[in-house]
Amino acid sequence: MATVAARIGEAPQRARRGRRRVSFWTWFWLVMAGLYFLVPLYSTLEFSLETGQHQYGLKWYGQVFADPAFRSSFLFSLRLSVETVIIGLLLMVPTIYWVHLRLPRLRPVMDVISILPFVVPPVALVVGLAGAFNAMPWLLSSSQILAFAYVIQALPFTYRSLDAGMRAIDVRTLTEASQSCGAPTWKTLVFVILPNIRTAMLGGAFLTLAIVMGEYTISSLLLFQTFAVYMQYVGETQAQPAAALAIISFGLTWGAMMGLFLLSRRSRGGGRGTPAAVSR
Amino acid sequence: MATLDLKGIRKVFGSTVALEELSLSVGSGELVSLLGPSGCGKTTALRIVAGFEAPTTGDLLVDGEDFVGVPASKRNMGMVFQAYSLFPNMTARQNVEFGMRMRKVARDKCRSRAEELLGLVGLAERVSNYPHELSGGQQQRVALARALAIEPAILLLDEPLSALDAKVRVDLRQQIRRVQTRLGITTLYVTHDQEEALSISDRIAVMSDGNLEQIGAPADIYRSPRTEFVANFVGLMNGFEGSLQAVDTVVLGAAQRPIRINDAAGVTVGDKVLVLIRPESVQLEELADGASAPEGVIEGKVLMHTFLGSVTRVSLSSDLGDLVADVPSLRALTMPPDTRVAVRVDPVGVRMLRR
Numbered sequence: 001m002a003t004v005a006a007r008i009g010e011a012p013q014r015a016r017r018g019r020r021r022v023s024f025w026t027w028f029w030l031v032m033a034g035l036y037f038l039v040p041l042y043s044t045l046e047f048s049l050e051t052g053q054h055q056y057g058l059k060w061y062g063q064v065f066a067d068p069a070f071r072s073s074f075l076f077s078l079r080l081s082v083e084t085v086i087i088g089l090l091l092m093v094p095t096i097y098w099v100h101l102r103l104p105r106l107r108p109v110m111d112v113i114s115i116l117p118f119v120v121p122p123v124a125l126v127v128g129l130a131g132a133f134n135a136m137p138w139l140l141s142s143s144q145i146l147a148f149a150y151v152i153q154a155l156p157f158t159y160r161s162l163d164a165g166m167r168a169i170d171v172r173t174l175t176e177a178s179q180s181c182g183a184p185t186w187k188t189l190v191f192v193i194l195p196n197i198r199t200a201m202l203g204g205a206f207l208t209l210a211i212v213m214g215e216y217t218i219s220s221l222l223l224f225q226t227f228a229v230y231m232q233y234v235g236e237t238q239a240q241p242a243a244a245l246a247i248i249s250f251g252l253t254w255g256a257m258m259g260l261f262l263l264s265r266r267s268r269g270g271g272r273g274t275p276a277a278v279s280r
Numbered sequence: 281m282a283t284l285d286l287k288g289i290r291k292v293f294g295s296t297v298a299l300e301e302l303s304l305s306v307g308s309g310e311l312v313s314l315l316g317p318s319g320c321g322k323t324t325a326l327r328i329v330a331g332f333e334a335p336t337t338g339d340l341l342v343d344g345e346d347f348v349g350v351p352a353s354k355r356n357m358g359m360v361f362q363a364y365s366l367f368p369n370m371t372a373r374q375n376v377e378f379g380m381r382m383r384k385v386a387r388d389k390c391r392s393r394a395e396e397l398l399g400l401v402g403l404a405e406r407v408s409n410y411p412h413e414l415s416g417g418q419q420q421r422v423a424l425a426r427a428l429a430i431e432p433a434i435l436l437l438d439e440p441l442s443a444l445d446a447k448v449r450v451d452l453r454q455q456i457r458r459v460q461t462r463l464g465i466t467t468l469y470v471t472h473d474q475e476e477a478l479s480i481s482d483r484i485a486v487m488s489d490g491n492l493e494q495i496g497a498p499a500d501i502y503r504s505p506r507t508e509f510v511a512n513f514v515g516l517m518n519g520f521e522g523s524l525q526a527v528d529t530v531v532l533g534a535a536q537r538p539i540r541i542n543d544a545a546g547v548t549v550g551d552k553v554l555v556l557i558r559p560e561s562v563q564l565e566e567l568a569d570g571a572s573a574p575e576g577v578i579e580g581k582v583l584m585h586t587f588l589g590s591v592t593r594v595s596l597s598s599d600l601g602d603l604v605a606d607v608p609s610l611r612a613l614t615m616p617p618d619t620r621v622a623v624r625v626d627p628v629g630v631r632m633l634r635r
Contacts, residue, residue: 169368170363170365173361173363173365174365174367176330176332176352176359176361176365177359177361177365177366177367177423177426178367178378179331179332179351179352179353180330180352180353180357180358180359180379180427180436181353181358181378181379181382181426181429181430182353182354182356182379182382182383182430183353183378183379183382184351184353187382191378192367192369195369196367196368196369
């Protein structure tokens with residue numbers, strides 16, 4: 001009996017030890033993957049901070065921030081990002097809402113359309129845009145054409161984000177409940193649907209921001225000086241400022257991703273509602 | 281309060297006929313339930329009344345006014361849905377205020393009416409809670425308050441209790457009925473739960489495969505089903521083939537067992553009939569060992585018990601076939617399985633349908 005009891009007592013301890021043990025190979029591959037990503041990043045960071053023989057500082061960062069071309073290209077890309085987000089959301093939110101509400105059979109078609117930008121090379125997109133808007137040279141030379149092109153480039157991400165947001169709520173029941181309260185369709189969209197897909201919209205917006213800030217091919221082919229084009233130019237002429245720019249760009253992208261992560265955590269942990277209500 | 285008339289409403293989805301010439305009237309202040317199994321067309325009928333579906337043919341009249349083609353947002357009908365339909369981004373009060381805000385009611389009046397209605401449904405202390413902070417029953421009560429806030433001409437409820445557990449269902453259906461009676465709102469209530477329909481309705485419309493089988497007061501539906509479907513769907517029924525032997529006697533089965541009836545109900549002597557007997561009308565008496573059932577009394581043997589609380593459903597075999605009897609549970613203890621019993625039928629509980 002005592003032997004059996006002892007063996008029974010041992011079993012949970014063995015299980016607990018088993019749960020804590022992670023295999024050597026799991027750690028090995030984790031470390032390898034970490035090194036693969038972190039070593040080049042660290043090298044770039046160190047190179048961007050080198051100001052002389054074993055001397056480090058923020059000199060190159062200061063040079064970059066002081067460059068008027070940096071400021072103008074950064075703000076230009078930022079403005080394009082905002083325009084792209086606004087155009088994309090204005091186009092996609094009502095469309096996806098209507099498809100979910102009235103035309104669910106079109107969802108597979110939308111899924112295919114949304115991944116076409118992955119298939120069409122940016123060069124082909126630019127050639128297509130130039131041909132399509134040939135009769136409007138004022139548009140081709142305006143930065144608006146870039147925003148339109150970026151809406152297409154960001155389409156997979158905007159669509160997926162908004163589609164996931166719509167799937168997470170019962171669009172049909174909420175719409176019908178709103179209509180039974182006397183709200184027309186546009187008020188239902190504004191007062192009921194949009195507040196409940198806010199996280200999805202912000203997620204799409206952050207992804208669009210990251211894409212637009214880093215996009216090079218389309219802007220260079222259309223001869224616009226965006227942030228990515230500026231980075232490429234600096235990279236061809238100044239090595240260390242280019243490294244600093246790369247770190248800045250990396251930081252921007254990670255900032256956007258962290259923003260998305262924090263938003264999604266807040267949405268999962270607190271449920272829908274204002275922070276004050278969630279904390280009650 | 282308004283009256284509601286459905287006249288020859290037919291609805292076809294592709295090649296599927298969901299509603300077959302449904303005609304139904306709901307009087308002012310009346311609560312009529314649409315009762316039937318899944319797929320019978322009851323929700324389709326409700327959605328046509330609400331304006332979420334258009335009828336293929338037929339007329340929909342509210343207070344005599346044609347409502348076909350009127351958008352749902354302009355029908356002044358409050359609706360409580362089966363799925364939780366509260367707006368997740370709004371508190372209970374804001375949900376209830378929503379309809380009034382759409383009608384541009386003054387803010388202070390919105391607030392006071394919302395609080396009044398939430399008090400009416402017993403949620404005065406939950407006005408500032410969001411839907412995810414409320415239980416299922418509380419959410420449905422907020423949904424009811426929201427539907428009432430716009431002072432609707434007609435209240436529509438689409439299986440509002442089906443997602444709730446049994447105890448909450450019973451409490452909430454009583455509350456719905458109390459509120460509906462107090463406010464005198466004309467109401468159309470969809471459910472597949474016969475107990476729910478029987479307990480709260482002024483009239484019940486039993487539906488099957490897009491057709492209206494029977495409409496009447498709950499007691500009439502239960503005691504006098506006019507079709508085999510209604511007999512089997514509403515409550516449990518023992519059914520036997522038979523024929524009318526005399527105005528007060530019907531004979532059952534191959535054994536030609538006679539049982540007394542109170543009313544031949546338009547059936548002619550000699551007609552073949554389906555005889556319907558409610559389990560509570562079947563009376564059992566144990567037979568002593570070796571004893572036979574008296575002349576004219578059916579003899580049976582207990583097969584099994586199903587304990588239902590105060591009542592036990594006793595399954596029997598007899599020369600008529602298998603049947604069930606609802607017996608007070610204390611009495612059922614004296615008739616375990618394999619007990620031989622004499623089976624008597626109370627004529628009050630016997631109905632016939634002509635074959």
